[in-house]
Amino acid sequence: MPTVQQSPRLTPEQLASLGRELDEIRADVLARLGASDASYIRRSVRLQARLELCGRALFFLGSLPPAWAAGVVCLAIARLLNTNEIGHNVLHGQYDWMRDPALDSTTYEWSELPTSKDWQHSHNFMHHTYTNVLGRDRDVGFGIIRMSEDQKWHPYYLGNPVYAGLLMLFIDWGFALHDLEVDRIVKGECKLSEKRDVLGRMTRKISRHLLREYLLHPALTGSLFLRTLAGNACANLLHNLCNSSFIFCGHFPDGAVAFTEEETRNETQGHWYYRQLVGSANFTASRFVQHISGHLSHQIEHHLFPDLPACRYPEIAVRVRAVCEKYGIPYNTGPLHRQLGSAWRKLVKLALPPAKRSSY
Amino acid sequence: MTLMSRLLQSPVSRALVAPHGVDGYLEALHPMWSVRDVRAEVLAVDHPTPDAVTLTLRPNRNWRGFRAGQHARFSVDIDGIRRERTFSLASSPHREDGRLEITARVHPGGLVSRHFKNRVRPGVIVGMSQATGAFTLPWPRPEHLLLISGGSGVTPVLSMLRSLCDENHAGHVTFLHYARAPHSMLYAAELAELSRRRTRIELVRSFTRESAGGELSGRFSESQLRTVAPEFARAQTYVSGPPGLARAVEDLYRANGLDDRLYVETFHPPAARTSCGTGEPESRVVDFTAGASDADESLLEQAEKRGIFPNFGCRRGVCRICTAKKISGVVRDLRTGRLSDAGEERIQLCTSAPCGAVSVRL
Numbered sequence: 001m002p003t004v005q006q007s008p009r010l011t012p013e014q015l016a017s018l019g020r021e022l023d024e025i026r027a028d029v030l031a032r033l034g035a036s037d038a039s040y041i042r043r044s045v046r047l048q049a050r051l052e053l054c055g056r057a058l059f060f061l062g063s064l065p066p067a068w069a070a071g072v073v074c075l076a077i078a079r080l081l082n083t084n085e086i087g088h089n090v091l092h093g094q095y096d097w098m099r100d101p102a103l104d105s106t107t108y109e110w111s112e113l114p115t116s117k118d119w120q121h122s123h124n125f126m127h128h129t130y131t132n133v134l135g136r137d138r139d140v141g142f143g144i145i146r147m148s149e150d151q152k153w154h155p156y157y158l159g160n161p162v163y164a165g166l167l168m169l170f171i172d173w174g175f176a177l178h179d180l181e182v183d184r185i186v187k188g189e190c191k192l193s194e195k196r197d198v199l200g201r202m203t204r205k206i207s208r209h210l211l212r213e214y215l216l217h218p219a220l221t222g223s224l225f226l227r228t229l230a231g232n233a234c235a236n237l238l239h240n241l242c243n244s245s246f247i248f249c250g251h252f253p254d255g256a257v258a259f260t261e262e263e264t265r266n267e268t269q270g271h272w273y274y275r276q277l278v279g280s281a282n283f284t285a286s287r288f289v290q291h292i293s294g295h296l297s298h299q300i301e302h303h304l305f306p307d308l309p310a311c312r313y314p315e316i317a318v319r320v321r322a323v324c325e326k327y328g329i330p331y332n333t334g335p336l337h338r339q340l341g342s343a344w345r346k347l348v349k350l351a352l353p354p355a356k357r358s359s360y
Numbered sequence: 361m362t363l364m365s366r367l368l369q370s371p372v373s374r375a376l377v378a379p380h381g382v383d384g385y386l387e388a389l390h391p392m393w394s395v396r397d398v399r400a401e402v403l404a405v406d407h408p409t410p411d412a413v414t415l416t417l418r419p420n421r422n423w424r425g426f427r428a429g430q431h432a433r434f435s436v437d438i439d440g441i442r443r444e445r446t447f448s449l450a451s452s453p454h455r456e457d458g459r460l461e462i463t464a465r466v467h468p469g470g471l472v473s474r475h476f477k478n479r480v481r482p483g484v485i486v487g488m489s490q491a492t493g494a495f496t497l498p499w500p501r502p503e504h505l506l507l508i509s510g511g512s513g514v515t516p517v518l519s520m521l522r523s524l525c526d527e528n529h530a531g532h533v534t535f536l537h538y539a540r541a542p543h544s545m546l547y548a549a550e551l552a553e554l555s556r557r558r559t560r561i562e563l564v565r566s567f568t569r570e571s572a573g574g575e576l577s578g579r580f581s582e583s584q585l586r587t588v589a590p591e592f593a594r595a596q597t598y599v600s601g602p603p604g605l606a607r608a609v610e611d612l613y614r615a616n617g618l619d620d621r622l623y624v625e626t627f628h629p630p631a632a633r634t635s636c637g638t639g640e641p642e643s644r645v646v647d648f649t650a651g652a653s654d655a656d657e658s659l660l661e662q663a664e665k666r667g668i669f670p671n672f673g674c675r676r677g678v679c680r681i682c683t684a685k686k687i688s689g690v691v692r693d694l695r696t697g698r699l700s701d702a703g704e705e706r707i708q709l710c711t712s713a714p715c716g717a718v719s720v721r722l
Contacts, residue, residue, distance in 0.1 A: 027696040038440030049388030093680040096706050099442040102384075106683050106706060109379040125673030125681055208378050216376050272676070306678055 008328050010274060018327055019270030025319050026305050029312050038098050040311040044085045044291070051078035055235070056217060062227040075235035077292055080242055082111045084294025085310065091116055092124060094309045113176040113209060115201045122179045128306050132251060132258045132279035139251065140258065142167065142174060143183030146350040147251075148258040153353045160351035164344070168244035169237060176202055242292065245340055246283075250299040252343035253281045255332045276303035277324065281332035282317070283339045290314070300331065362421075368395050391485045392420045398432075398488040402480055403459065409544050412512065413477040414450075414463040419488060426453055426491030428523035429516040429598070429625070434462070435487035438475045445472040448600070448625070449491065450515035450547075452522035463546060465512035495598065495625040497523075502596040503531040506589050508580070508609060510538040510601025514546050516625055517600050521561070525554060534589045536564045538580065538605060542573040564588045580608045593618060600625035645687055646722050648714045656694060659720060660709035670709055670722050677711035684709055689718030 010018065055074030061067035087110030089095070095103040102108075109116050122138065130136035134150055141147035145164050146157040167174050177183075180198055184190050192199070213236070218228040257278040264275065277300060285297040296302065298313035301320055308316070324331040334342075367373065368382050377385060386393035392401060400417040408414055426432070431448040451461035464473040480486075497505075497520055505524075507517040514537060521535060535555070539545035545565065555563035565574035566584065576584055585592055593616065599609045606624050613622040648662055660682055663670055673681035677695055683706050691700045691712040699715060700707065709720070 023695060027698070030696060030698070034439040035437075036440075038437060045384065046388040049385045053385060053388070091680075093683065093706075093708075096680075096683070098437070098440055099705060100437075104706065105680050111379060120679065120681060121673065124679035128678050129674035129676070205379070208375065212375060212378055216372065220376070269676070307680065 010270075010327060010329075012268075012270075014327060015268060015270030015274060017270070018323065019268060019273055021323050022273045022304060022320075023269070025316060025323075026308065029305070029308055029316060033097060033309065033312075037309045037311060038095075038100075041086070041090075041095050041098075041103060041309065044081060048078050048081040048086060051075075051081070056220075059217070059221050059224065059228040059231050062221060062224040062231060068227060068231055072231050072234045072238065075232065076238035076242070079111070079235065079239040080292040081294075083239070083243060084246070084296060085291060086294075087111060088123075088294050088296075089310045091120055093307045096307075113172055113202065113206050114179040115205055118179040118198050118201065119175070124306070128303065130264070131276055131303055132256065133261055133264050133275075134258055135261055136264075138178065138181070138183075142178055143181075145347055147347060149350065149354065150258055150260070151350075153350075157351055160347050161344075164248075164347050168248070169240055171240045171244040171247065172236065174244075176206065245336065246293040246296045248343045249281060249283045249336060249339040250296060251280060252346060253332060253334075253339045254342045254346060255330060256281050273304055274329070276300070277320075277329050277331075279303070281339060283336045284333060285336055289336070297336075300333075365395050365421075394420065394422060396422060398422045398490060399485050400460065400488050402482055402484045402486065404482055405476070405480055407477070408463065408546055411466050411544070412463055412546055413466055413473065414461060415476060415480065417460040417462070417486070419458070419460060423488070424490055427496040428453055428519040429495040429497065430491040430493040431516070432491045433489040434472075436472060436475060436480070436484075438471060438479075443472050443475075448493075448516035448519070450518050450522075452519060452526050454523055454526035463512060463515050493625075495600070495623055497598075498596070501527070501529055501531060504591060504595035505531060505533045506536065506592055506595040506597040507533065508536045508538075508597065508599040508601070508605070510580075510605040511540075512546060513601030513605070513625065515600075517598055518547055518551075520598065521551075521554065525558065525561075530560070532560050532562075534562045534564065534595070536566070536585075536588055538566050538568060538601065540569040541567050542570065562588075580605055582612055585612065593621075596621055596623070598623045598625075644722060645719050648689075648718045648720065650714050650716055656713060658694060658710050659691070659707075659712050659714060659718070662714075663709065663722065668722060672710060675710045677708055680708060682709040683707070685721045686712075687719040687721055690715045691718055 051074045055071045055078060058067045058071030058074060062071065087108075090103050090108045091105050091110060093105035096105050105120075110119070112119070114122075127137055127139045132140060134140060134148065141151060144167065146153065146160055180195055180202065181190060185192050185195070213232045214229055217232060218225040221228040259275055259279070264271075267275070280299045280303045282300050283297050285293065290297045295310035295313045298310070298317055301313040301316045302310065304320065305316065321331050333339075368386075373382055381396075383394045383396055386395065392399050398419055400419040400423070402415055403418055404416040406414040406416075426449055429448070431446050433444050433446050435442055435444045437443070447462040447464060449460055450463050451459065464470075464476055466473040466477045495516055501524065505520075507520060509517045517535070521533065524533060535551065537545070537551070542548065542565075545567075551563050555561045564576060566576035566578060566580075567574045568577070568579055571577045576588070578584070589595060597609070597613070597618075599606055599622065610622065610624060613619055646663065646668060648659055660670060660672055660675065670684060671681050673679035675682075686700070686705055686707045688702060688704070690702050691707055692698070692715050693700070694711045694713055700712075707720070
């Protein structure tokens with residue numbers, strides 16, 4: 001069964017007016033951007049830096065287990081903020097209008113393993129333009145998991161839950177391998193030699209990351225070297241678990257629709273919006289979780305308007321929901337645990353071969 | 361450089377905070393702290409006349425000082441958007457407390473000057489560049505000096521005068537200032553006081569809109585100059601003011617073969633900044649005009665038609681890969697119809713169409 005039929009088919013006229021309504025929301029928010037948005041991102045940057053310094057400082061007391069544990073939590077939260085609320089959102093150009101060289105999407109270098117330049121290609125362009133288009137959007141299962149019934153089953157996918165579990169633990173490395181298109185290299189779709197530039201850039205960045213987290217900072221704490229090293233590793237794991245949970249909730253839960261390239265050929269702005277609406281899922285979250293997820297809790301709004309400041313998504317969501325109701329488009333949202341549970345049920349189910357081929 | 365700042369800038373420190381700089385962390389602890397950037401705290405906001413504002417500033421330790429007559433670029437965030445303007449420093453570089461002073465004329469359309477007047481309060485922190493400019497006094501100081509200024513152009517020559525006083529300069533200074541009327545003259549009381557206390561400083565005020573109140577009235581002319589400074593050919597002359605005044609003085613000096621004794625302060629309009637290459641050797645500035653046949657043709661499409669191929673991704677305004685720096689000109693956002701500012705800013709080539717002439721660095 002083509003999954004797209006789970007959502008209503010809109011007529012071209014309906015799609016056009018949907019496009020106009022969403023364009024209006026965008027223009028309206030754009031016109032109101034100002035000091036509050038600037039102060040939001042600046043506060044986030046300050047909080048991130050303070051939390052990181054605090055976490056690093058606590059490791060100097062690492063012989064006391066509570067101080068060590070508090071250090072791990074501080075660093076994990078700092079890194080989540082740095083990846084999501086700051087890095088991911090700044091690289092989308094959400095704050096380019098501020099003309100602050102420190103928050104400029106063309107020059108900002110984020111703290112994750114892929115370089116900003118490679119990330120912008122694989123994420124901003126490939127994923128956000130071709131969201132959930134099989135064969136184009138490489139975030140569909142990230143090339144290693146089977147996340148849609150339209151992906152052909154293969155005995156390899158029996159390991160689906162294992163791959164997903166590993167991906168959750170090491171998603172920062174997943175980002176890096178993803179930008180290197182390692183899955184395509186393994187399948188022989190492209191050669192490693194074509195990736196020499198990316199590989200060079202990434203190797204430099206990753207070695208700096210390893211040097212910082214697993215040599216310099218531990219060395220700074222002297223005799224507590226090993227404890228600090230373990231602390232940094234735990235903070236990274238905690239960061240990865242949280243971050244991958246947020247990410248899995250974005251497009252994996254039940255109801256999130258995949259598309260074929262055929263369906264998106266020559267698509268209008270209205271259809272593009274429609275595809276973002278039905279291909280993404282939100283989760284409800286406290287202010288704190290919204291903050292550390294970089295508002296990925298509002299994945300739907302993020303996919304409609306990736307370059308509007310994320311702190312506006314909650315207010316935009318009210319209007320987007322009303323538009324969805326008007327056109328009878330399902331608005332996929334639920335608590336984090338339910339969305340994550342749904343994603344996991346799906347990837348366990350898809351590990352097994354289809355029971356019977358459906359009618360199409 | 362102090363030991364601390366040298367330590368913070370060492371390769372090890374930088375590796376400890378990579379890929380972000382040390383400044384990001386320092387700034388989070390105190391807004392004035394930085395190993396590199398000059399920042400200044402506003403200590404006082406004064407309103408010398410109804411349409412002018414004077415800021416007294418305390419720069420951080422990265423400020424390397426200045427010479428009288430120089431200017432610096434100041435940046436402030438207004439409604440979340442960073443705006444930069446250049447102001448001449450009006451204070452004496454010898455000031456013991458190291459504080460700086462700038463004075464701006466507040467124009468009805470002046471974004472930054474209005475912000476200074478209406479919204480900046482003591483405690484606000486502004487960004488600064490180091491001082492630049494060749495409009496400075498030579499060393500040793502000239503025996504005869506003629507300082508000519510008009511309106512808010514008084515600030516750099518006032519800085520010179522204040523600095524000469526601090527140096528107990530023994531030479532003769534004629535200070536010729538043009539203002540519209542006595543009540544709108546900046547630093548009127550201080551200038552009067554200086555010339556009263558020091559016999560070798562002569563203050564000549566000329567009001568262009570009122571015949572009374574000054575030693576002279578009307579605009580700059582040769583006869584005025586010969587009246588106030590008959591020996592002007594022997595003096596070093598510094599002029600700072602509106603373009604009309606600067607041009608009039610320049611013409612007169614050139615006609616008398618005195619160009620080499622004249623220094624003129626000119627501010628570069630923002631567009632003129634393109635001339636200095638800024639470390640992007642492969643980039644070049646490309647000029648566009650509104651498409652004659654198709655007004656909705658984006659800059660990206662126009663460039664490609666001309667055989668220039670900027671980087672691009674989605675071609676629908678989503679991914680920002682085609683973002684480039686517009687040097688000057690107004691563009692229209694093809695999605696919202698919104699017009700941009702005319703100055704330097706980042707734009708997306710795929711969703712921007714030129715309105716008239718537009719220069720983009722590609």
